[in-house]
């Protein structure tokens with residue numbers, strides 16, 4: 491099913507009554523994709539960063555994170571509720587665990603993603619935390635990282651490198667591994683790790 495969109499600052503936001511279900515469907519479809527949780531800062535940045543705007547327009551699911559984005563939609567008569575990215579990803583883990591989804595965690599300082607993997611393995615029985623890596627790597631590590639994502643058969647990669655670094659990383663990763671669903675999660679790993 492293709493979701494309708496409404497524009498915010500010329501960027502398409504998908505209109506869904508259940509963003510968690512939309513994300514899970516994207517994973518189930520098995521054809522990969524990019525999920526963007528759009529807030530005001532990111533929308534503003536996209537006004538001067540053409541590359542970021544293009545990536546958002548090409549994303550498969552753009553979720554209204556951020557009160558400003560929701561306000562802009564409601565102002566033009568759209569019935570929409572805010573969906574914070576951090577809550578969306580957490581809510582999806584239960585259903586994704588039930589289908590034994592393979593999830594890779596990429597980003598934050600060394601040790602953080604690993605802590606999240608340890609916590610989630612307990613919390614979401616069935617979820618396959620197939621790998622993790624901190625977000626402080628150079629271009630020379632890109633090939634090894636792509637190989638790792640392929641080798642561990644990742645279906646979902648949560649990318650927490652901050653905006654817009656994560657979106658740019660996702661754009662190049664999709665060219666090599668298009669069947670993965672990538673979700674930009676900003677600083678969420680730091681929060682999940684506690």
Ligand code: UDP
Nearest residue numbers: 597598599625626650651652653676677680
């Ligand atoms: N980060 C990273 N690699 C970098 C720069 C930042 O992994 O090269 C991580 C950082 O440790 C933090 C997250 O990216 O966990 C950025 O968090 P922030 O709250 O700034 O995210 P944003 O507001 O951009 O969504």
